[in-house]
Amino acid sequence: MIPELGHFALILALCLALVQAAFPLIGSLNRTPSWVALARPLAWGQFAFLALSFAALVQAFLGDDFSVLYVAQHGNTQLPLIYKISAVWGAHEGSLLLWALILAGWMVAVATFSRNLPREMVARVLSVMGMISIGFLSFMLFTSNPFDRVFPAPLEGGELNPLLQDPGLAIHPPMLYMGYVGMSVAFSFAIAALLGGKMDAAWARWSRPWTLVAWVFLTIGITLGSWWAYYELGWGGWWFWDPVENASFMPWLAGTALVHSLAVTEKRGAFKRWTVLLALLAFSLSLLGTFLVRSGVLTSVHAFATDPERGLFILMFLCLVIGGSLSLYAWRAPSISRGGGFDLVSRESLLLGNNLLLVLITALVLLGTLAPLLYDAMGWGKISVGFPWFNAMFVLFSPLMILLMGAGPLTRWKHHSPPELLRTLRVAFVVSVAAGIAAALPLLTGSISAGIAVALSVWLLSTLLAGLRQRLQRRSGIKGLLADWKAQGGRAYHGMWLAHLGIATFIIGVTFVTQFDIEKDVRMAPGDEIELNQYLFRFEGAAPHQGPNYRAQRGTVRVFKDEREVALLHPEKRVYQVQTKPMTEAGIDAGFMRDIYVSLGEPLGGGAWSVRLYYKPFVRWIWLGGIFIALGGLLAASDPRYRMRLREKVGARAAGKRFGAESTA
Amino acid sequence: MMPSFVRYLTPLVLFLALAALLYKGLALNPREVPSPLIGKPAPEFTLPELKDTSRQLSHTDFQGKVSLLNVWATWCVSCRAEHPLLMQLARQGVTIYGLDYKDSREDAQRWLQRFGDPYVANAFDADGRVGIDWGVYGTPETFVIDQQGIIRHKHIGPLTEEAIQREILPLIQQLKGDKG
Numbered sequence: 001m002i003p004e005l006g007h008f009a010l011i012l013a014l015c016l017a018l019v020q021a022a023f024p025l026i027g028s029l030n031r032t033p034s035w036v037a038l039a040r041p042l043a044w045g046q047f048a049f050l051a052l053s054f055a056a057l058v059q060a061f062l063g064d065d066f067s068v069l070y071v072a073q074h075g076n077t078q079l080p081l082i083y084k085i086s087a088v089w090g091a092h093e094g095s096l097l098l099w100a101l102i103l104a105g106w107m108v109a110v111a112t113f114s115r116n117l118p119r120e121m122v123a124r125v126l127s128v129m130g131m132i133s134i135g136f137l138s139f140m141l142f143t144s145n146p147f148d149r150v151f152p153a154p155l156e157g158g159e160l161n162p163l164l165q166d167p168g169l170a171i172h173p174p175m176l177y178m179g180y181v182g183m184s185v186a187f188s189f190a191i192a193a194l195l196g197g198k199m200d201a202a203w204a205r206w207s208r209p210w211t212l213v214a215w216v217f218l219t220i221g222i223t224l225g226s227w228w229a230y231y232e233l234g235w236g237g238w239w240f241w242d243p244v245e246n247a248s249f250m251p252w253l254a255g256t257a258l259v260h261s262l263a264v265t266e267k268r269g270a271f272k273r274w275t276v277l278l279a280l281l282a283f284s285l286s287l288l289g290t291f292l293v294r295s296g297v298l299t300s301v302h303a304f305a306t307d308p309e310r311g312l313f314i315l316m317f318l319c320l321v322i323g324g325s326l327s328l329y330a331w332r333a334p335s336i337s338r339g340g341g342f343d344l345v346s347r348e349s350l351l352l353g354n355n356l357l358l359v360l361i362t363a364l365v366l367l368g369t370l371a372p373l374l375y376d377a378m379g380w381g382k383i384s385v386g387f388p389w390f391n392a393m394f395v396l397f398s399p400l401m402i403l404l405m406g407a408g409p410l411t412r413w414k415h416h417s418p419p420e421l422l423r424t425l426r427v428a429f430v431v432s433v434a435a436g437i438a439a440a441l442p443l444l445t446g447s448i449s450a451g452i453a454v455a456l457s458v459w460l461l462s463t464l465l466a467g468l469r470q471r472l473q474r475r476s477g478i479k480g481l482l483a484d485w486k487a488q489g490g491r492a493y494h495g496m497w498l499a500h501l502g503i504a505t506f507i508i509g510v511t512f513v514t515q516f517d518i519e520k521d522v523r524m525a526p527g528d529e530i531e532l533n534q535y536l537f538r539f540e541g542a543a544p545h546q547g548p549n550y551r552a553q554r555g556t557v558r559v560f561k562d563e564r565e566v567a568l569l570h571p572e573k574r575v576y577q578v579q580t581k582p583m584t585e586a587g588i589d590a591g592f593m594r595d596i597y598v599s600l601g602e603p604l605g606g607g608a609w610s611v612r613l614y615y616k617p618f619v620r621w622i623w624l625g626g627i628f629i630a631l632g633g634l635l636a637a638s639d640p641r642y643r644m645r646l647r648e649k650v651g652a653r654a655a656g657k658r659f660g661a662e663s664t665a
Numbered sequence: 666m667m668p669s670f671v672r673y674l675t676p677l678v679l680f681l682a683l684a685a686l687l688y689k690g691l692a693l694n695p696r697e698v699p700s701p702l703i704g705k706p707a708p709e710f711t712l713p714e715l716k717d718t719s720r721q722l723s724h725t726d727f728q729g730k731v732s733l734l735n736v737w738a739t740w741c742v743s744c745r746a747e748h749p750l751l752m753q754l755a756r757q758g759v760t761i762y763g764l765d766y767k768d769s770r771e772d773a774q775r776w777l778q779r780f781g782d783p784y785v786a787n788a789f790d791a792d793g794r795v796g797i798d799w800g801v802y803g804t805p806e807t808f809v810i811d812q813q814g815i816i817r818h819k820h821i822g823p824l825t826e827e828a829i830q831r832e833i834l835p836l837i838q839q840l841k842g843d844k845g
Contacts, residue, residue, distance in 0.1 A: 277676060284680075291687065311691045319684050326677035333673040370686065377689040575740070582740045602767065602792070 003068050006056025007147035010097075013049035013104070014137040016042050020130030024123035025195075036119050039126040040111040046133065047104035054101045057088050057146055067153035070094060070146045075157035076578055078549040079165075086170035087160040092294060092310075093146035095173060099290075100136045102174070102181045103129065110185060110210075117206060124192035125185070132184050135317040143310050159578035162550070168228040176221030176248055180286040182214025183251055186258060187283035190276045191325055194332045199272050204265035207279065209642040211262060215255040216633035222248050223626030231586050236519065236597050236614045238622055241390045246369040247289030250362050254282040257358040259633075260351050268413055270339030270348055274355070280329060284322040285362070291318055292369070343415040350408040357401045364393050402456045402507070405500060406463035410470070428462035445516070453511035460504040464497055488641035495636025502628025509621025518615040521601070525608035533615045535596060536560040541607055542573075542600065550576040550583075555609065557587060557598050571600045571611075595619045702816045707734075707808075708798040715765050715773055715787035722762070722788040727814040731840045732760040733833070734808040735784070736796065739772040741804040747823035748780050754829065755783035759837060763787035766796045766804055809833060811840045 020042040027035025057070075061084045066072040074087045074094070083090075089098040107129050114122045140146070163169070189207040193199045225245065230238040239245065258278040265275045291314045342348035368390055374380075410424050436455025440448055471493065475484055484490035518533050526541035538558045545554035552574040559567040569587030576583065586599040594617045601610030702708070707724045714720040727734075735751060737744040755761055763784040765773045770789060777784075790796055799808070809818040818836055820828055 273673075280676075315684065315687055315691065318687075322680050323677065323684070326680055330673040330677050370683075373690045374686060377686055603769065 002056050002059055003065065003147045003149070006053040006060075007145065009049040009053040009056065010137065010141060010145075010147070013046050013053065013100070014134065014141060016046045016049065017130045017133040017137055020046065021127055021134055023127075024130075025127035028120040028123045028127075029195075033119075036123040039123040042130070043104070043107035043111045043126050046130075047101075047108045050097075050101045050104045054088070054097055057094060057097060058085060061085065061087055064157065065153075066155070066157050067149055067151070068146075069148045069150040071157060072150055072154050073158045074160050076159040076549065077156065078577065079160060080548050082167065082170055083160055083165050086164070089173050090160045090164050093140070093144045095177075096136060096140045096144055097146050098174065099177050099181060100133065100140065102177050103133055103136065103184065106181055106185055107133075110188075114206075121192055121196070121206075124195055125188040128188035128191045129184060132188075132321065135321065139310075139313055139317065143313050156578070159549070159576065162574070162576040162583050163232065165549075165576070166228060166232055168224055168232070172221060172224040172228060175217050175224060179214050179216075179218025179221050179255075180248075180251060180289070182210065182217055183255060183283040183286050185210040185214060186279045187325070190279035191328065194276065194328050197332065197335065199276065199336050201266050201269050204262045204275065205642065208259075208262045208266060209637045209639075211255065211258055211279075211282075212633050212637035215252070215259055216630045216637065218248065218252045218255060219626055219630040219633065222252060223623050223630070226626070227623050230619070231588055233584070236517070236586070236599075236612075236616060238513075238619065241368070243369050244289075244293050246365050247292050250365055250369075251282050251285040251289065253358050253362040253365065254278060254285050257355045257362075258282050260358075261355055264348055264351050265339070268340045268342070268348060270342065271352070271355075272336050272339055273333045276333070276336070277329060278355075278359075280322075280325045281359075281362075284318075284325070285366075287314075287318055287321060290314060340414065342413070345411070345416050345418050345421060347408060347411040347413045347416070350404050350411055354401060354404045354408065357397055357404070361393070361397055365390070368393075398507075399452065399456055402460060402503070405503065406459045409467045409496065409500075410463055424466065425463065428459060428466055431462045432456070432459035447515050449511055449515050453507050457504040457507050460500055460507075464500055468497065486640065489639065491639040492636045492641075495632040495634070495639070497632070498635060499629045499632025502625040502630075502632060504625075505621045505628060506625025509618045509623075509625060512618035513616050513622070516617045517619075520613045522611055522613065523604055523608055524611045525606065528608075530613065532613050534561060535566070535615065537598065537613055539609070539611060542603070542609060545572065547574065549578075550574045552585070553600065553603070555587070555598075555600050555611070557611075559589060559596055567596055569596070569598050571598045573600045590620060592620060593618065702800055702808075703819060705816060707810055707814050707816055708795075710788070710795040710798065712788040712790055712795055715763070715770065715789045716777075720786070722786050724814060726762070726786070727810045729812055730760055731812060731837050732762055732785075732810050734762045734764055734799075734810060736764045736766050736799070736801050736804050736806040736808075738766045738768045738804045739776045740768065743823040744805045745780070747805055747825075748783075750824045750826065750829060751783040752781050754833075760785055764795065764799070764801075765789050766801060767791065767793040807833070809836055809840070 020039065023035045024039035024042070027033070027038070057068075059065075060068045060071045061075045062081075064071070064075060064077045066075065070091070070093050074091050075084065079087065087094075089095040107126055110122065110125055110129070114125075186207050189203065189210070193203045222245075225248065226238045229240065230236065258275065258281075261271050261275040261278050264271045291311065294310055294314065406428065407421070407425060411421060432455045435458040436451045439445055439454035440451025445451070471484070472481065475481070484493070520530065520532055522530050524530065524537075524539035526539060529536055529538045531537070536559070538560070540556040540558060542553045542555040545552045552572040555569075555571045555573075557569045557571065558565055559569065567589035569589060571587035572585035574583040574585055584599050586597055588598075589596040594615060597614035597616055599612045601612055603609055707727055709724050711721055711723040714722050733754070751761060761784050763786070765787050767790070770791075773787070773789070777787075788795065793801070805823055807820040807824055808816050809820075811817050817840060818832065820833065824833070
């Protein structure tokens, strides 16, 4: 009975979405206040029904109701509680329900936190989000209903994919979906602005915190995914350029470009068309990711049930959403006014350069992801695009981007005299080149790549410090820092600082772990000792171990450095009861400067195992960078100026700025 | 100078090209990776037999008959799914060799006892080294090999009723017909 209630709630949510997509929008165009006023209650209604539906599915998993097909496929009585819950979004149907619920959650957030916005604007934004909701709800109801029954009901369920039975992966999809779906808010703001024909600094200011929060979630989701791949897949890799990973990375890149471009539009009224296009692009790439993952057009290590029929449905939906929004763009963009002009050396130029590079990288990732499909479709044969291609392209473009990133925040809007800028940057430049050369010396690393990475990181750090110094001088020293925290624009600045510091950390992590990691595949019998980069590994054998729903061979490895025991590791080889797939559980000793990573291979008889040992320097810095970036984004999104009464003030300021810009153009 | 409306249509045009590509992609199967081995002699190997360790199995065993080589492992769920189909093929008189890939001898023997043994013989490839020479991508995979020991077809993933009826069996018939 409860699954039927869940199904019914889903249908009601779709009905509400249909009303929400039409009435508030039409009401905002022909000025019918009662229709406009429908937007907020409808958003709440949809959220309530979807929450009900989601609760029904959770209940089916908790109660092991195997008469529901989806539960029979992915649930199991033996699953630990946390994985019974995460199994709800562990496969296609349930993850769509989570998608739809999160979309409704964002709608409610927009409805709640938009008291200061013009009513018509809110109505249009919510209507556009309603249209997206229609697509996902009907996709679920027509092709992927999580509440389908099965008769006769099996006695035991097929279990959640063991790869996904992991705390990191329990929260990775919700975070990622928060990001994907969150991009729909910026998208809807852009569509609403295009529809209304009014595109000004106020629009950018409204979109900014929403975009930032969605982008933060995307950052957290990607970081978690990378961390999970590192410890769960047992290869010690942290990024694989898998189509599904690329599907999350492309919206992140576009979102990063959007966050920066919105800053220009808000502060200077420039780049309006470009910003709108990026807002459309970021969400379109989120949708495209969904298509790639679920349609089966590309192979991936991520095992999603794929189905060409579902693929066709999503493709039609893509055409409606992306095709429709780009048509609207082509129609409306020519009438968008130009913003303030700027000189070649100005913060606008540098941000434009950064934006172009980000979009270029996005396009290259898209090309690399789709190349196998393109070759196949054109009959040019089959290819697979691997690591070397993606890595080469990153190594090519990111240094350029880092140079701009360092200089950007130190450059003034509109115009900065080149000699003056060079003077500001001189110290940072000398310091970073010196640090790079020092790092590349044979005494330290003897690696040119490491030298370049250190130089780029120090460049970011020193330019950030130079910027902070300037800011503190202007604001009476350290005392000013506290006031800055409360003032408008303060947190946005410090958020930028933290996020850029995250990039510096990330570069060090990536380069050092790529250049200096040491890996050894060895046969180890109990009592054997192997030395790897000053660490001595002693294998003490493997013993059977019984988990809640798996049995395992659990190895014991003691690690010594300078005669002192530094770590006791227990790598495991697990076999889950239902899906008898062997899983590797690595034993990791995490450290700020290095990880020690041991994974069990195959048993070789006589108690001996093939064992893989890794020494991974600075690998934590990769995720530490991700955490800094996310925290920076949150800090920026919490800036007080997004919470002021916007309507009057922004109008006045924007008008003033536009006037100022025209006088210099 | 480009008329401005053309400029603003560019994103739409690019998207439509992409959509057309994706539409075409729906009809293609990315798992259908052609093996460079097709039309070439079976890669050389010599491995111990699974049940009878004193026996050796090698590429020369394929000579003189049309046979299948099925790459499988006990840890592979899809292998379990295709197993009944292999049993059925064996009953129909198709010669099936097995390559037990990265597996343990005990597990594999228990598996064959429990689910039945469709193989005339199994090469035991404990460390997967022979699998590499054969370009094994993931279990299960099935090769069709002709009388001269030349690989004629490779099926990736679990065999299906449809694949057997439409590809494998007709190919076996045709190969047998070629040489009487």
